[in-house]
Amino acid sequence: MTVNSLSFLIFFSIMLLIYYLPAVRKYQWVVLLIASYLFYMSAGIKSVIYILATTVTTYFTARSAGKLCEEKRFFLQQENNQTCDIKKYKEQNKKRRNRVVLCEVIINIGLLVMVKYMNFFINNLNHVADKISPLHLNNVSLIVPLGISYYTLQSIGYVIDVSKGKAAWEKNFFKTALFISYFPQITQGPIGRFKHMSKQLFASREFSYHNLSYGCQRLLWGFFKKTVIADRIKPLTDTIFLNYHEYSGFTILLGLMYFSIQVYADFSGYMDIIGGCSDILGIRVAENFKRPFFSKSLAEYWRRWHITLGEWFRDYLFYPLSLSKKATSLGRKGRKILPVRIAKLLPSVYALSIVWFATGFWHDASWRYIFWGVCNGLIIISSTCFEDDYKRLKKVFHIKDEGKAWQFFCICRTFLLVSLLKVFSAAVSTVDSLQMIKKIITGLSPRLAYAVCFPEMKKSHLVYILFGLCIFFVISYIQEKHEVRDLLSKKPFIVRWLLYSILLFSILSFGVLTTDMPGGFEYAQY
Amino acid sequence: MDKLLKILEELRPEVDFETETKLIDEGILDSFDMVSLIGEINDVFQIDVDFEDIEPENFNSAHGMYALVCRLQKEV
Numbered sequence: 001m002t003v004n005s006l007s008f009l010i011f012f013s014i015m016l017l018i019y020y021l022p023a024v025r026k027y028q029w030v031v032l033l034i035a036s037y038l039f040y041m042s043a044g045i046k047s048v049i050y051i052l053a054t055t056v057t058t059y060f061t062a063r064s065a066g067k068l069c070e071e072k073r074f075f076l077q078q079e080n081n082q083t084c085d086i087k088k089y090k091e092q093n094k095k096r097r098n099r100v101v102l103c104e105v106i107i108n109i110g111l112l113v114m115v116k117y118m119n120f121f122i123n124n125l126n127h128v129a130d131k132i133s134p135l136h137l138n139n140v141s142l143i144v145p146l147g148i149s150y151y152t153l154q155s156i157g158y159v160i161d162v163s164k165g166k167a168a169w170e171k172n173f174f175k176t177a178l179f180i181s182y183f184p185q186i187t188q189g190p191i192g193r194f195k196h197m198s199k200q201l202f203a204s205r206e207f208s209y210h211n212l213s214y215g216c217q218r219l220l221w222g223f224f225k226k227t228v229i230a231d232r233i234k235p236l237t238d239t240i241f242l243n244y245h246e247y248s249g250f251t252i253l254l255g256l257m258y259f260s261i262q263v264y265a266d267f268s269g270y271m272d273i274i275g276g277c278s279d280i281l282g283i284r285v286a287e288n289f290k291r292p293f294f295s296k297s298l299a300e301y302w303r304r305w306h307i308t309l310g311e312w313f314r315d316y317l318f319y320p321l322s323l324s325k326k327a328t329s330l331g332r333k334g335r336k337i338l339p340v341r342i343a344k345l346l347p348s349v350y351a352l353s354i355v356w357f358a359t360g361f362w363h364d365a366s367w368r369y370i371f372w373g374v375c376n377g378l379i380i381i382s383s384t385c386f387e388d389d390y391k392r393l394k395k396v397f398h399i400k401d402e403g404k405a406w407q408f409f410c411i412c413r414t415f416l417l418v419s420l421l422k423v424f425s426a427a428v429s430t431v432d433s434l435q436m437i438k439k440i441i442t443g444l445s446p447r448l449a450y451a452v453c454f455p456e457m458k459k460s461h462l463v464y465i466l467f468g469l470c471i472f473f474v475i476s477y478i479q480e481k482h483e484v485r486d487l488l489s490k491k492p493f494i495v496r497w498l499l500y501s502i503l504l505f506s507i508l509s510f511g512v513l514t515t516d517m518p519g520g521f522e523y524a525q526y
Numbered sequence: 527m528d529k530l531l532k533i534l535e536e537l538r539p540e541v542d543f544e545t546e547t548k549l550i551d552e553g554i555l556d557s558f559d560m561v562s563l564i565g566e567i568n569d570v571f572q573i574d575v576d577f578e579d580i581e582p583e584n585f586n587s588a589h590g591m592y593a594l595v596c597r598l599q600k601e602v
Contacts, residue, residue, distance in 0.1 A: 164578035303553065314557050319577040322561040331565060348561045384558055 001042040003187070003273050004226055011039065012277055019281060020207040029202045032178055032281070039183040040146065047145035050115065051181055054108055058155040059176045061104035065162045066169025068097045073165075097163040104159040108152045115142045116149065120365035147186040149362060153312050155180055158194040160316055167194045175202055182283075184274035188267070190286040190308040197283075205282040214485050215280030220503050221475070222272025227511025228468035230266035232461055233258050234512075239456045241426050244436050249443035251452055252436050256419040259426045264293065265472070267306070291476045296410035298417055299380050309362075313355050322351035342385060349381050356380075363425070368433045372424035379417070464510035471506075527592050533566045534588060543588045550582040560585065567591070573598040 001007050015035045019028055041048055072093045076086065119139045129135045158179065161167035170176045178201055185192060240247055240255035247255075268289045278285045286308050295301035302310050321327060327347035334343035360373020383390075399406050423440075427433035454462055478484055488496055507513075534543040541554055549555045555563065563585075564575045573595060584594040 166578070166581070299556070303556075315577075315580075318557055319560075319580055322557075323564060323575070323577050328565065328568075344562045344565065345558065347565060348558045351561070 001039065003184075003270065003277070004223065007042075011035075011042075016280065025204045025206070028204050029175065029178055032182065032201065033174055036178060036181040036183040036186065040181055040186060043146040044143060046143055050111060050145040050148060051151060053111060054151060054155050055173075055177045055180050057104060057107045058159060058180060059170075059173050061100050061159045062162045062169045062176065063171075064100045065097050065159055068093055068100065069162065069165045069169075101156075101160055101163050105156055108156060112148055112152045115144050117361075117365040118142070147188070150189045150191055151180050151186060153309075153316075153362075154191045157191065157312055157316055161194060167198075170194070170198065178202075184278045184281075184283075185285055188270055188274075189306075190271065190288045191312050192286055192308070196286060200283040203282075208282065211282050212280055213489075215276045215278075217276070217485050217488065217500075218272050218279055219276030220500065220507070222269045222274075222276060223507050223511070224468070224503055225265040225269030225272065225472065227507050227513060228464060229472060230262050230269055231512035232465045232468065232510070233262040233265070235461075236454060236457050237262055237426065241428070241432075241436075244427075244432065244439065247439075247455065248445055248447070248452065249440040250446045251455060253419075253440050253444065254453055256422050256426060257415070259422050260293075260415065260419040261469070263422070263425075264289075264305075265468075291480055292418075293415055294411060294476070294480060295414050296407060297383065297414060298376065299383065301414055301418055302376070302380070309359075313359055317358060318348075318351045318355050321354055322347045327351060341388065345385060349385070352377055352381055366430060368424040368427065368430040371430070371433075372421060375421055375424075467506070467510065527588070529570055530567070530592055530595065531588060533563065533570060534591075537563055537566075547587040549587060550585050555585065567595060571595050571599060 001011065015031065018024060019031045019035075024031055037048070040051060072090070075081070075089055075093075081089075122137045122139055126136055129137075158167065162169045170179065175198075179192070179194060179197060182192070182197070182201060237255055237259045240251060241259075244252055244255075271288045275285055275287075288307050288309075290304040290307065292301050292305035295304055327350050330350055331343055331347045334346040338346075356373045356377025357370065358373070359376070360369045360371070363369045363372070394401075401407075420440075423436050424430075424433045427436055450459075475484060478487070488499070491499075531543055534541070537559055538555070541549075543549075546554065560580065564580075567573070568575055575594070575598065579594060579598075584590050
């Protein structure tokens with residue numbers, strides 16, 4: 001059951017009716033839990049075992065970590081403690097909390113590796129072993145549970161927050177289960193934080209027309225992006241990437257730009273659909289996008305794209321790694337042989353290298369995603385290391401950061417860079433992505449014929465896409481400065497309903513109203 | 527406080543750290559800045575800022591950072 005299907009809309013409507021019944025107001029979170037598990041089971045009963053395993057381990061590790069934090073607080077409140085006792089106790093308590101976190105990480109990352117990465121390791125091992133021995137391991141056939149990459153990170157983040165005293169541990173097992181399985185965000189995120197979600201998930205609330213209205217607006221906007229833009233572009237990019245050997249490097253390059261827009265409309269469209277559903281329930285999920293194509297650098301792009309994933313890696317991997325003893329000593333050693341400015345960056349560079357490798361690997365168990373992660377990391381690291389040189393160059397050429405032309409150039413450059421890096425996710429395999437790069441480098445002969453720019457695409461479909469993109473751009477531009485829904489709420493009734501009607505009419509007339517891929521959305525595969 | 531302001535000004539000369547109160551919330555300091563800043567603070571004040579101390583309320587303003595430094599110095 002994908003969120004853009006009729007069955008989901010029926011499921012959600014029934015759930016909504018029950019959710020707002022006055023008799024169940026006190027137990028709204030129970031309704032959400034049942035709905036979440038029904039939604040999850042619709043993707044396969046077997047997957048439930050994995051999410052239950054994560055819930056059980058997360059509950060017990062959070063419980064242990066929470067109790068250790070309470071113990072520490074109680075100890076520190078006692079007045080007769082000696083300073084050396086406090087220091088010793090704190091160190092011991094920290095070690096015990098770290099062991100609990102390690103337990104949560106090993107079990108849950110272990111589960112993730114088992115279902116998602118096992119065959120990747122087996123295939124690579126076989127590849128190496130083929131050359132030295134006849135040993136051959138068979139692939140294992142395990143189902144990859146829906147949303148495992150997302151709820152695993154969310155659960156680990158929760159336990160770390162509890163162990164650091166940043167969140168209180170949830171004493172009710174079923175409430176922990178709801179936090180992990182909340183249906184709007186189980187398939188593709190956003191990766192929620194317990195501190196932000198718990199108060200909302202477990203609260204009781206009355207029906208609100210404001211929530212319904214804002215939620216439906218966002219839902220409609222999400223459907224528009226998904227059906228009119230993403231699903232309309234998809235046949236074009238499929239044509240180019242599945243038959244890339246028939247096309248020039250120029251067509252492939254254009255295809256990568258189309259693919260960037262397609263993935264953005266698809267992923268952010270999904271976020272708007274589930275964000276809208278959640279708004280109707282009175283629960284605001286974390287924002288995952290902030291108009292990434294207005295970014296002026298790759299680093300800024302990553303602060304605006306898939307925000308909750310970036311923040312997860314920053315808070316739970318980048319900071320612990322860059323502030324670790326190893327990173328600190330690396331910085332100190334670096335000062336002896338490198339300029340101070342570069343040496344200061346060494347801890348960040350060390351942490352960022354691991355983070356980008358992990359980000360690539362998190363997306364998919366394949367070398368092409370590892371290459372993609374490494375390339376992103378290299379560009380961001382080099383742009384930071386050479387920042388002073390860029391500044392000097394800009395001074396020489398009298399370029400001012402606030403100049404409109406320069407900003408426009410930076411936005412175009414970032415979009416081009418992001419699109420080029422999409423070569424790793426657009427291709428079917430690592431070999432294909434490398435072949436496509438080769439074609440772009442060796443066969444880039446720009447020709448502005450329709451068949452070259454939009455192979456096998458009907459002109460009417462192109463008009464639909466351009467229409468969709470114009471609206472998408474205008475709304476995104478307004479969103480940079482205002483909350484569109486607040487602006488809309490101040491408009492007269494006629495104007496609002498006219499705009500809703502245009503949007504609905506566009507979806508029904510220009511949108512693709514079928515789903516033909518697993519999960520229906522690009523990011524569901526991760 | 528003067529030592530702290532000196533570190534901050536060296537890190538980002540264009541920012542007015544005496545008045546700015548949304549260094550983290552508005553993304554004025556990015557994660558690279560944070561790591562460099564914490565490294566400097568640890569060296570200069572002989573403390574150990576842990577990653578669990580990286581909270582907006584501790585790093586949104588120079589005053590928040592100074593309060594954190596004072597707290598950690600007491601704990602040493």
